[in-house]
Amino acid sequence: MTEQQNTGGTVKKFLYINRRAPHGSNYAQEGLEVALIGAAFEQDVAMAYIDDGVFQLKRDQDTSAIGSKNFSATFRALGDYDVRKVYVERESLESRGIGEEDLMPLVYEDEDDDWEEKPLVSVVSAAEMRDIIDQADVILNF
Amino acid sequence: MKFAVLVNEGPYTHQASDTAYHFVHAALGQGHEVTRVFFYHDGVNNGTRLTTPPQDDRNVVERWSELAGEHDLDLVVCVAAAQRRGIVDADEQKRNGKDGNNLAEGFRISGLGQLIEAGIQADRLVSFGD
Numbered sequence: 001m002t003e004q005q006n007t008g009g010t011v012k013k014f015l016y017i018n019r020r021a022p023h024g025s026n027y028a029q030e031g032l033e034v035a036l037i038g039a040a041f042e043q044d045v046a047m048a049y050i051d052d053g054v055f056q057l058k059r060d061q062d063t064s065a066i067g068s069k070n071f072s073a074t075f076r077a078l079g080d081y082d083v084r085k086v087y088v089e090r091e092s093l094e095s096r097g098i099g100e101e102d103l104m105p106l107v108y109e110d111e112d113d114d115w116e117e118k119p120l121v122s123v124v125s126a127a128e129m130r131d132i133i134d135q136a137d138v139i140l141n142f
Numbered sequence: 143m144k145f146a147v148l149v150n151e152g153p154y155t156h157q158a159s160d161t162a163y164h165f166v167h168a169a170l171g172q173g174h175e176v177t178r179v180f181f182y183h184d185g186v187n188n189g190t191r192l193t194t195p196p197q198d199d200r201n202v203v204e205r206w207s208e209l210a211g212e213h214d215l216d217l218v219v220c221v222a223a224a225q226r227r228g229i230v231d232a233d234e235q236k237r238n239g240k241d242g243n244n245l246a247e248g249f250r251i252s253g254l255g256q257l258i259e260a261g262i263q264a265d266r267l268v269s270f271g272d
Contacts, residue, residue: 010262027150030183030223037254043262138261140148141269142183 013044015136018053022072023063028056029071031142036074039081046085047078048132054092057103057121072104079108079120086120089129145169146260147179150271152187153202154195159188162270163205170213178216178260179206181249183271186229189219191246203246210248217249218256 016035022028039045049057056075063070078086086106093099106120124132133139147166151158166176181188193203210217219229225238231245245251261267 012262014258014261026226027183033222034182034254034257038258041255041258041262043258138267139269140257140261140267141271142150 011042011044012137013046013135014038014138014140015046015048015133017048017050017133017139017141018056019051020056020142021052022056022058022061023066023068027142028053029069031140032056032071032074034140034142035083036077036081039078039083045083046087046132046136047083048129049086049088049092050129051089051092052096054088054096054098054103057086057088057106058098059102059104075104075106079106082108084108084120085122087122087124087129087132089126090123091126093123143169144175144177144263144265146177146264146267148257148267148269148271149179149181149185149188150183150269152184153193155184156272158270158272159185159202160200163202163209165268165270166215167209170209170215176213176215177264178218178256180257180260181217181219182223182254182257184223184227185271186219186224186227189217189224189229189246189249190244192244193246207246207248215248219245219249219251220257221251221253224251 018031020027061070061072100123107117108120109115110118147162149159149162153159169176188203188206195201206217209215230240230243231251232243234251235243
């Protein structure tokens with residue numbers, strides 16, 4: 001990708017904040033697309049899921065009844081694209097009655113540990129999420 | 143300061159595009175640099191020259207084009223978002239076999255990498271959306 005030549009080796013902390021449900025608007029799908037493209041730029045990429053955004057990670061999504069594209073399988077690519085930080089806000093899960101076991105079991109292969117599959121999702125408190133947001137250099141809010 | 147701007151909403155339905163315009167206009171007026179304005183999601187609809195608002199209303203699209211002409215501003219429309227929503231330049235028209243194109247003057251169509259690059263290069267990336 002020629003665009004990478006223009007970034008001068010700078011590595012910034014990119015944080016993609018996802019606040020909307022996966023269907024009903026296109027924000028979730030296009031938010032995921034930009035995060036995957038961004039991962040190719042060798043930046044420090046983290047994903048955050050807050051409010052209705054936590055629905056994006058629910059397992060067993062089925063969009064056949066609404067006729068829209070079920071892009072949820074694409075989340076599995078995050079680990080392959082070297083994204084290692086996926087933060088989900090605990091309070092958002094709890095207020096929606098979603099348990100951690102209801103989320104997709106996203107994993108990455110740890111190259112430093114014999115390519116063992118490790119969980120990608122960290123459930124964090126709202127206070128921890130505030131710190132994560134505070135420490136980011138570039139925030140994209142979808 | 144070097145700003146990059148992200149516009150995520152289309153014209154007329156949402157305030158975001160107007161506010162982004164006023165922000166860019168003010169930043170340039172204060173002597174700041176705006177390295178790129180990137181249009182994503184429905185924001186790509188800010189780039190169609192076929193927009194025809196009533197005469198007593200602002201022309202959001204023309205306003206961007208004029209600002210680009212005055213300040214050599216880089217207005218970039220995301221290709222993937224544009225294809226979904228029917229925003230087409232001459233190259234895209236040819237590539238996808240369409241019967242017309244509608245990209246307004248001063249805009250160009252390019253990839254999402256341009257947004258990431260803008261975020262890396264600018265001191266601040268400012269997002270306008272809902």
